[in-house]
Amino acid sequence: MIDPSVTPLSELVLRLLVAFGLGALIGLERERSESGGSFAGSRTFPLFALYGALVFAFFRDAFPLAFAVLVLPLTVAYAGKVWYERDLGLTTLAAALLTTLLGAMVMHSDRGATIAVVVGGAITVLLSVKDPIHEFADRIEESEQRASAKFILIVLVVLPSLPNRPVDAIYGLNPRFVWLMVVFVTGLGFVAYLLGRVLGPERGIALTGIVGGFVSSTATTVSMAGKTAQNETLYRICAFAVVTASIVMFPRALVEVSVVNPALLPRVALPLGVMTAVGTVAAALLYWRTAAGETVEADELKNPFRLRPALAFGAVFAVVLLVSEYANQWFGTSGVYATAFVSGLADVDAMTITLSRLAAEGTVSPSVATTGIVIAAIANTLVKAALAMFLGTYRLGRLVALVLGVVVLSGVAVLALTV
Structure with missing residues (x-):
């Protein structure tokens, strides 16, 4: 378990960079595919990851509450997206929540950081193959x-x-x-x-x-x-x-x-x-x-x-x-x-x-x-x-x-x- 009071500053900065990178990777995919629309994109997703990482590192006991607080504006933003763009897709909303959790996992432990990198890569691949997946489902x-x-x-x-x-x-x-x-x-x-x-x-x-x-x-x-x-x-x-x-x-x-x-x-x-x-x-x-x-x-x-x-x-x-x-x-x-x-x-x-x-x-x-x-x-x-x-x-x-x-x-x- 990472303790920010005793963990070297260089390691904390490195973990924050990893969290930022995971958020940027997912955000770039959402921006490229234009699936995020006005909801979230290449700038917002890194912020989700940093939010999860910083809260979990320095306010660990408050993380469940902080996560719940984040759900509220995301829900409002999603409702606005549905209203203005007539898009009911939940993929970007789910990706945003997962990105926040990945940021927290990076600050949890070495194993958590490894799993976060693997899961972040898998999420990016899953998001990027939307059309082939839908075509595959249609053929079944x-x-x-x-x-x-x-x-x-x-x-x-x-x-x-x-x-x-x-x-x-x-x-x-x-x-x-x-x-x-x-x-x-x-x-x-x-x-x-x-x-x-x-x-x-x-x-x-x-x-x-x-x-x-x-x-x-x-x-x-x-x-x-x-x-x-x-x-x-x-x-x-x-x-x-x-x-x-x-x-x-x-x-x-x-x-x-x-x-x-x-x-x-x-x-x-x-x-x-x-x-x-x-x-x-x-x-x-x-x-x-x-x-x-x-x-x-x-x-x-x-x-x-x-x-x-x-x-x-x-x-x-x-x-x-x-x-x-x-x-x-x-x-x-x-x-x-x-x-x-x-x-x-x-x-x-x-x-x-x-x-x-x-x-x-x-x-x-x-x-x-x-x-x-x-x-x-x-x-x-x-x-x-x-x-x-x-x-x-x-x-x-x-x-x-x-x-x-x-x-x-x-x-x-x-x-x-x-x-």
């Missing part, structure tokens, strides 16, 4: 809005209420951890979904593969196979999308490992990193051989925030977690590897998170967890090759099998040399 179907609202509501209500401890009734599983992993994995897909929707439905092939890899690499493979069945000349460009979607699975698994068990990351990073690098080079060669004018319109990505798939993943994850733990107890490492291969045929995320968790708890060794994760990734990669061969044309299947086969062999080679 009503059914997708309901799906997102339901899922977010369940996350906010269910997650905090679940017990954060092993429950004997469900064989020692931790319900909150299981649901947290459901939210995490689905959230990765949602980020990719937002990327695809913001950039529009007509995406380049690289984006199709990347977004499809996060949302569903299997769905991307099936979609591309179907396109080659309709138009065989697109087999190279569709192969590129399939390979790219399959490669994205490896860094996605690394992100999951880093969240669940950071200590395991260095072990897993080498084989999955090599597979990613080999696949990236192969994909680049495919793209280079593809005619520059050829494009593929990806099928509309559906919102991954849907309750039924989320519950299905949670069930699969819980079963995989239990089976992996008991397989290790009953059959040793061979049981874990068999479970990893079978689980990987359908889903890599569940096995990756499971083995990372078991390694963190000491149930399995780091080497066993690493091998199991790579086996699951290899199994899932083989599934993509099989889907391309059986659902697409011969040329697509041969090309995808060749490229992904090289990727799999590279992972096996690294695994054999390091584990």
Whole structure:
């Protein structure tokens, strides 16, 4: 906590400059976009930030009252803005209040100043992308809005209420951890979904593969196979999308490992990193051989925030977690590897998170967890090759099998040399 009576003058001045800078940053955005109108702009917002900083630094106990006093003239100014400009938008008013709080946070502590800088930057970005956000909202179907609202509501209500401890009734599983992993994995897909929707439905092939890899690499493979069945000349460009979607699975698994068990990351990073690098080079060669004018319109990505798939993943994850733990107890490492291969045929995320968790708890060794994760990734990669061969044309299947086969062999080679 910053105490102005003992804090060096230079530090106080520096913090005031930071508060002023945050206010100026937000104020300039409001002035540039002309959203503030006559309400507030590049001069007023720095004053809001300094007001919050000075009051909190020297009259901390009176800050709630000072903040309430500020709300009154802001309300009057907003009413005047509505009356004269016929503009009901609350964005600038909310930004003004937040800017005052950011100024106070800068004077609160080092952590408060750091958070204020991060939040101030996020506010500026949010304010500056008004048009893309509104266009994105207009493109979302009503059914997708309901799906997102339901899922977010369940996350906010269910997650905090679940017990954060092993429950004997469900064989020692931790319900909150299981649901947290459901939210995490689905959230990765949602980020990719937002990327695809913001950039529009007509995406380049690289984006199709990347977004499809996060949302569903299997769905991307099936979609591309179907396109080659309709138009065989697109087999190279569709192969590129399939390979790219399959490669994205490896860094996605690394992100999951880093969240669940950071200590395991260095072990897993080498084989999955090599597979990613080999696949990236192969994909680049495919793209280079593809005619520059050829494009593929990806099928509309559906919102991954849907309750039924989320519950299905949670069930699969819980079963995989239990089976992996008991397989290790009953059959040793061979049981874990068999479970990893079978689980990987359908889903890599569940096995990756499971083995990372078991390694963190000491149930399995780091080497066993690493091998199991790579086996699951290899199994899932083989599934993509099989889907391309059986659902697409011969040329697509041969090309995808060749490229992904090289990727799999590279992972096996690294695994054999390091584990």
